[in-house]
Amino acid sequence: MGEHHTVASFDEDLGAISKLISDMGELAGSMVGGATKALLNSDNALAQRVVSDDAIMDARQRELDDRAITLIAKRQPMANDLRAVVGSIRMAGDLERIGDLAKNIAKRVGTVGLSVTPRDLSHSIDVMAQLVLVQVQGVIEEYAAADAAALAKLRNDDERIDVKYTSVFRELLTYMMEDPRNITACTHLLFCAKNLERIGDHVTNIAENAYYVLTGSQLPANRPKQDETAMSAPAA
Amino acid sequence: MNIMTEQSLENAVGDKMNAKSNEVIKMRGDKVGVFYGDKQALFDVNLDVRLNQVTALIGPSGCGKSTFLRCLNRMNDTIDSARVTGKITLDEEDIYDKNIDVVELRARVGMVFQKPNPFPKSIYENVAYGPRIHGLAKRKTDMDQIVESSLKKAAIWNEVKDRLQEPGTGLSGGQQQRLCIARAIAVSPEVILMDEPCSALDPIATARVEELIDELRQNYTIVIVTHSMQQAARVSQRTAMFHLGYLVEEGATDKMFTNPDDKRTQDYITGRFG
Numbered sequence: 451m452g453e454h455h456t457v458a459s460f461d462e463d464l465g466a467i468s469k470l471i472s473d474m475g476e477l478a479g480s481m482v483g484g485a486t487k488a489l490l491n492s493d494n495a496l497a498q499r500v501v502s503d504d505a506i507m508d509a510r511q512r513e514l515d516d517r518a519i520t521l522i523a524k525r526q527p528m529a530n531d532l533r534a535v536v537g538s539i540r541m542a543g544d545l546e547r548i549g550d551l552a553k554n555i556a557k558r559v560g561t562v563g564l565s566v567t568p569r570d571l572s573h574s575i576d577v578m579a580q581l582v583l584v585q586v587q588g589v590i591e592e593y594a595a596a597d598a599a600a601l602a603k604l605r606n607d608d609e610r611i612d613v614k615y616t617s618v619f620r621e622l623l624t625y626m627m628e629d630p631r632n633i634t635a636c637t638h639l640l641f642c643a644k645n646l647e648r649i650g651d652h653v654t655n656i657a658e659n660a661y662y663v664l665t666g667s668q669l670p671a672n673r674p675k676q677d678e679t680a681m682s683a684p685a686a
Numbered sequence: 687m688n689i690m691t692e693q694s695l696e697n698a699v700g701d702k703m704n705a706k707s708n709e710v711i712k713m714r715g716d717k718v719g720v721f722y723g724d725k726q727a728l729f730d731v732n733l734d735v736r737l738n739q740v741t742a743l744i745g746p747s748g749c750g751k752s753t754f755l756r757c758l759n760r761m762n763d764t765i766d767s768a769r770v771t772g773k774i775t776l777d778e779e780d781i782y783d784k785n786i787d788v789v790e791l792r793a794r795v796g797m798v799f800q801k802p803n804p805f806p807k808s809i810y811e812n813v814a815y816g817p818r819i820h821g822l823a824k825r826k827t828d829m830d831q832i833v834e835s836s837l838k839k840a841a842i843w844n845e846v847k848d849r850l851q852e853p854g855t856g857l858s859g860g861q862q863q864r865l866c867i868a869r870a871i872a873v874s875p876e877v878i879l880m881d882e883p884c885s886a887l888d889p890i891a892t893a894r895v896e897e898l899i900d901e902l903r904q905n906y907t908i909v910i911v912t913h914s915m916q917q918a919a920r921v922s923q924r925t926a927m928f929h930l931g932y933l934v935e936e937g938a939t940d941k942m943f944t945n946p947d948d949k950r951t952q953d954y955i956t957g958r959f960g
Binding site: 453454455456457460525526527528529530531532533666667 | 915916919943944945946951952953955956957958959
């Protein structure tokens with residue numbers, strides 16, 4: 451944040467909050483990466499790790515809440531400091547939800563693995579997961595680098611995930627119609643895809659918050675949206 | 687629900703437009719400069735004070751905010767070495783014009799100081815003094831009326847109504863300050879200047895004065911100098927930031943405290959000033 455506060459411990463308090471956000475961001479990235487890898491490789495041990503990581507994520511969020519509330523009570527932050535603290539509380543909420551969604555994907559690993567999972571069935575999910583992972587890691591990096599323009603772009607990039615989700619949805623639907631024995635696995639994969647899509651939405655929220663923290667102005671409310679499944683879902 | 691939306695949206699837009707057109711400039715500073723002897727304390731300040739709004743002047747010590755405040759009712763006249771340049775208007779009338787009666791000006795632009803300074807007289811006399819010298823009350827009952835309504839407007843009537851003849855100096859600090867506000871109100875000013883009115887008060891007395899400022903805004907225009915950023919954020923609609931004798935930035939308070947334009951403002955309000 452450039453110059454230092456007259457009260458040095460104010461800087462330390464703000465620094466601790468910003469460190470927690472980057473820790474949580476890193477953890478979120480590792481959980482999303484781990485969950486999808488576990489899913490695609492039917493790796494139960496890795497899935498377990500992701501599930502237990504979620505407890506760490508929750509604890510970090512609680513710590514951040516405590517620190518932020520205490521800082522507001524003690525220091526009455528103003529302007530960019532105020533935006534940073536309030537923005538951190540909100541970003542931590544989104545990161546915590548990303549953790550939950552990653553855990554949810556990890557929990558399905560056992561179930562999907564048991565049923566027959568043709569390799570090509572999960573290929574599209576792999577592609578989608580890579581898109582999501584880039585977004586999760588990117589948002590934390592750009593926030594740390596204080597690059598507002600990159601955050602605005604990153605927020606718009608969520609559209610690619612939405613488009614991919616729509617195509618995964620159609621693809622899985624096709625597999626299920628072709629062979630009803632695919633239904634169990636495909637349904638689980640569909641939930642996984644939906645979770646990935648939701649993670650993308652949380653990244654969008656984080657990018658919007660981070661942009662506000664850095665610039666003091668909000669990104670325009672309208673963003674291109676391409677999730678057509680909501681409109682055309684039960685078309686049969 | 688949907689039927690309402692369009693109508694209420696229209697109303698909201700209408701309200702906003704009205705609010706804008708109501709922003710009348712009550713006082714205007716035009717290239718105001720102040721010299722104490724050879725030393726210049728204020729440089730080219732252009733600042734508007736809007737009708738029925740609270741304008742907060744903030745900035746570090748020695749930045750010129752109190753100096754500017756004191757120009758608004760010519761309190762700097764009382765300092766021999768002080769010289770004011772530029773132009774200050776009240777309702778578009780130059781208050782430094784030689785035809786202006788300074789006593790009358792100070793009745794129109796009242797002042798409340800940092801330290802409560804009641805006269806060593808009764809509570810009643812503290813409030814009655816101004817109206818009396820300005821000849822605002824013909825009869826005793828008129829004066830009683832003015833004293834009561836002033837004390838009521840200053841939100842202290844209930845605490846002092848049974849002891850109006852006791853000395854004003856016997857009240858608590860917070861009560862004394864509200865008595866001083868009642869005294870300022872008694873001569874029906876249009877503008878009230880407040881120079882750190884709460885810095886000698888405890889938090890509860892401060893809260894009461896702040897609540898009072900918000901109520902007074904309905905009928906008066908207020909300019910307040912404060913060292914408390916939170917207070918400026920709470921009570922004012924406009925904030926002006928001074929530094930080293932210059933006006934750095936002026937704007938809507940909500941914006942000034944969440945997203946100021948000037949780096950110096952940001953550094954000052956966030957506590958980064960060297």
